[in-house]
Amino acid sequence: MIGAWAVLSAVLVAQPALAVPTAVGDVSSSVSASLDASVADAAIVKAAPVVGFDPGNIISDALFYDSGAMSAAEIQTFLDQKIGSCQNGRCLNVLTVEFSDRARFVSQTTGQLVCDAIKGGRMRASEAIYRAQVACGISAKVILVTLQKEQGLVTSKAPTDWNLSAAMGASCPDNAPCDPAFSGTGPQIMKGTQQLKAYKATAFGRQPGVHFITYSPKAACAGQGTNVNVVNYATAALYNYTPYQPNPSALAAGFGEGDTCASYGNRNFYNYYTLWFGSTQNVDADRAPFGGYNIVVERGQITVQGWAIDPDEQTTALSVSLTVDGVANWGTFTANSSRPDVGAAYPAAGNNHGMNGVFEIDGGEHTVCVTVKNIGRGQDANFGCSTISVTTASPYGGTSAEAVPGGVRVTGWTLDTDTKDALAVHIYLDDSVSAHVANAYRPDVAKVFPGFGDFHGLDVTIPAAVGDHKVCAYGINVGRGSNALIGCHDVTVVAKGDPVGRMTAVAQAGGVRVTGWAHDPNDGSKSVGVHVYADGKAVASTTADLARTDLTDAYPGVGPNHGYDVSAKLPAGTKQVCTYGINIGLGTNALLSCTSVTVMSGSPFGGIDTTLESDGVRLRGWTIDPDTQEPIAVHVYIDGQAQAITANTSRPDVGRVYPGYGALHGIDALLNVSPGSHQLCAYGINVGAGSNNLLGCTNFVVPSRSPFGGTDVTVVPGGVQLRGWTIDPDVVEPIDVHVYVDGRAVAVLTANSPRPDVARAYPGYGPSHGIDAKISMPPGSHQICSYGINRGPGENALLACQSITTTN
Template identity: 40%
Template sequence: MRRIVLAVVAILVAVAGVAAVDAVSGDSTASAADARDFDPGMIISDQVFYDRSTMSASAIQSFLDARVPTCTATTGPTCLKDYRTTTSNKSGESGRCSAYSGRSNQSAAQIIYDVAQACGINPRSLIVLIEKEQSLVTDSSPTDRQYRSATGYGCPDTADCDSQYYGFFNQVYSAALQFKRYAAAPTGRAYEAGRNNSILYHPNSACGTKTVYIKNQATAGLYLYTPYTPNSAALANLYGTGDSCSSYGNRNFWRLFTDWFGSTKGNDSPSGDVTRAVGGYRAIEVSGTASDPNSASPIRVHVYVDGVGKSSVAADQPTSTGANGFTARVGGLDPGVRSVCVFGINVGAGSNTLLRCVRVAIPSASPFGVIDEAAGAPGQITFRGWAIDPDTVDPIRVHVYVDGVGRASIAADAVKAGLDGAKPGFGDRHGFAGTIGGVAPGTHSLCVYAINVAAGSNKRIGCAQVAMPSGSPIGRFESAVAPDIGVIDVSGWAYDPDVVDPIRVHVYVDGRGWASIAADVERATPTWPGYGTAHGFSARLSGVTPGSHRVCAYAINVGDGGNAGLGCIDVAMPQGSPKIWVDEAAAGAEKGTAFVRGWAFDPDTVDPIRVHVYVDGVGAASVEASLVKEGLGTVYPGMGDLHGFRADLTGLAPGQHSVCMYAIDRVSPGSTVSAGCRTVTVQ
């Protein structure tokens, strides 16, 4: 972001920015800024800076229209009030900006509004940022450069602007996101709220620094974005230039906002809300947010019950807008409906603020609770939930009925995470869980009753209709691959809803039963609640012939239902060039003779192939590899043992000869393969 704004820009915007605008309404009345009101420690309050609700898209458009009644641009881009562009999708960042859905032909006003809503930034803040950086709001004949760096994002003082952030929409969204990043992670930065900060007057460090106690996050964000504070000369000539050590960015932001929209502090009194109020065991818990525009530190929140002050807590818990959240619990209350009022306690100017009054019921008499889950498994029903009696913090018992018949009495004393937060004062140990066995097939009604303590009566906390699982097997044939010649590896999962035990899976290759596999392999996924984790299957099918095959799997039924097809997968066996191996190449027993033997086959067929033998480069024999080669079919399942060969060579001169062997490709794809050459000494 451009750190220092030229004085000429400051003068231009001042001329256009003094008068109030009827098209824009707000809580504060716009008037000419007075330098005596500039507070370097609170340039703008958090309440104002992050208020996304101040302007609609049409109000923004009216404001832009009023700034430039007549656009004089004849070349280059049009004025901001008439500017349109296509925006892109943004995925958003948690706790900063929500996702942005890009659209074509969006107006500048709509872009400012949409970004403000997505990021939780005051659209007025964005308008002022655009003006103080590039004068785009008031310029009647803007340039491409002003649009490409509209908010000065990615524009340091010491280098050119970063081109990856060029473009009006990119600039507005990136700047808003950056301010929310500052707020989401406010510590460990060069400037922080709630402490003294040494801030430069000018990029020239010789101009010196000023110690500024930054009071709030929005002001800290402005200094992180533009790290200079105006000196006395810049403030003395609020609508003009100061001296050589003056900078104008943060001065102009404050002055423009004040001129156009009124006070940058808004209401001096605290603001906030009550977002949650629940009753528990003789207690009430309330949560919300509260902050004061005049304080960077957390403020106090007072809680009144039926007009009587009961609690004072600090609003210092982290929220999406900073450390301004609070939670207060008030105990020792009698059952009944209570009036709870929460006040934000003022700091500095302003007065205490009533954030909200709510009516909260503190339960009494009969117990209450919830069935969280009830599910059927073979021959049994599992269930869980929680139950509380408002007259005690101790666990109570629950009675469980199936089809009107009492089946279990269970203590609701298990930990139910988060229960104390939802029902303050009772604690978390009110959960229950159990299993009812011996349940017949069909649909059953499971009802749970919370057993009363003291005043009140037993209470049915719910009933659930549970269908016992039954029927044909369920599963999935996940994979069938041929890792090598003659074998196929298969895997998947299957179970029968009638039993928890593993079932069998039958595998067929080209319609022929090939294997029966137990589906008993442990698996982490998927899960089968009530059935355990051992329902996977995995096996290797051997002796599969070359070519393409259809492999189908069937889950074998147990109990009701029938066998279930899990699917079929087409598998192509490995293809390619022949394989050949020479076991021996040697001289024969007779003079002038030699022989070679080994094995060879083409993976594309089970039929024999031919082997050609060359002696000293001259073809000497062509034999069929159709002899028995014991064990070959074990190593290469599906190919069989009938791929051995022997070639007897005669008429050879005494001495050394080079004997070379070749396996001849029979079926495409593939080509002839050499087994290499052997040196044989002939008698």
């Protein structure tokens, strides 16, 4: 496909290179035609044979290249009907897609328009499909069917990331990965639609005529296919997009699977189109209205000119409907103006078939589609779509709105180019309206609109209650045009300018610590006073002037120095702590927050646990004395013998539970203890009120430091086989084993054979502690004893003694 990319890139103006891949996807794959239950249309009879499929005329040009086939609303309704309730929030009927602006593309080779300019952004999938239809002249029905036959998206209730990223199969050839430049539902819709149009508009790839069309891309199916007389551009485009035709087994299978050389892309296109939209061949297309149109654009107005005749009712003036920006029947008129030139060309029809529909329209970019209503046989005729740019005749302007104490301030400007006078402005605050005049001094506006003067500014303050409000301003039109919305804003008003803020209170030794922030909206540059109350009594005061950089994001313009941090002494017990912001200017002192805090006093509290280690016993835990934030002493008794430590290790978990006391209250000490059974008890040593408090007692056994293990012997020819294991608790390495026979040393071994079972029982020492050795000895009765040789504290240890009788 690299060569195809290079050729097509040379025939488009101001357009990225167009690859011409063979589109494949989960549903149209040449390998499988299976329909997943989550994407299957309920109307499908899977095994019913395909009827009426013509490989040379899959769909007519009129239906394929129909830029007015469906409105955006009709596309959305269709998707809602097909999908229903979405299971994962990513179905086409609820999906928001995004793509960049597309420039107008024209073929250098043919001079034909490929696609008109397309405005990008974020929008519903139905809107993206509509814009692609209008800009590229490819029917939305064709786009929908392609989305279905490629990835099953029109009926899928739970599309995957892959389904959405390769939605149209655009730039996804059979023999290479998809091009990541066009990944995503929005880019896929734009790219796939552009490709379908480009084949005709650029005269690239297969064109109408006789072509050999294969059945499958599989190597085993090479050469299988037939010559097909492709009679129109639409069918040629489908073969360029998916270059295979269904073989007889695929057609016989309906929506099911044929033999190994079957392909399904173009078969499924035909199946879905006829299932959803009826025949792929426009019935009585030659009986539809004919004619032409053009649009004359003026300031705030368009005039649709042209002519139209219905071949079945040549003397009847026809109804003309305009679809503007996807809104069907936006305007209608009758084509009954005198056009002697038309009457001369069609004498039987007469002169009165001219179009002259005049409509006021808002300024900006618009897409206008012209449809002439059919009479009798045939069908409504889509005369085409045009993208126009209109200069508004309605008032210009803009506003901003901000909350001020007790109301809303609206500022901005507006003028109507039909008058130099200051314009009336109506401002709606929720359901109430007030009238104003935009006559404030705005020399910047005069520079943009020379000749209209400097006095078109707006600066008004409107009273408003506390809460959320919708504020909308309208410039009142003079002359052509209509009243214009010049700004709509959501504003939250703070009543009377009372101070606002937040508070957090935590218990600490001897009282409470209160932190937070506060500011007065009347003057964000000043620091407000904060008063602290406990159970209704004033206990502290401060000024909110500490740095709180997080406030600049939430309240831009007030500055960061509005934080406070104050402590108050309180007796033990549960207290209701409240803070008040002291008002500046308009408003009153305001309650910032209240919370319940329990101030503690009395004896230490906490807990301990112990673990055995090679060097002794590890004591861990924590303790706090509620009368101090400092670490306290802990007395540890082992079998009645005391030693003192300090609970000052960092314990962030304790700090989170008791934030007023901090994290430095942890206990972590290694205590030397001799082998044997012991009892350890720890006491928190009291500070202030209360008494020393038992944190916990625990009993533990320190094992001997000497080697331990065991051996056994088995008589073998010429001696015995000694097996077993041993570990010295002071080391993880294998240790030596001395073997005595009848009291005489006969062997020094190393216990390093693998013993996974020993490792499972003593995971800290590993598996290399096994004994497995042959000891030679003469025939007769013997006593065999083995000893683990100590390393570090402890002593050599007897592992086992065993009496045996050996033979030759």
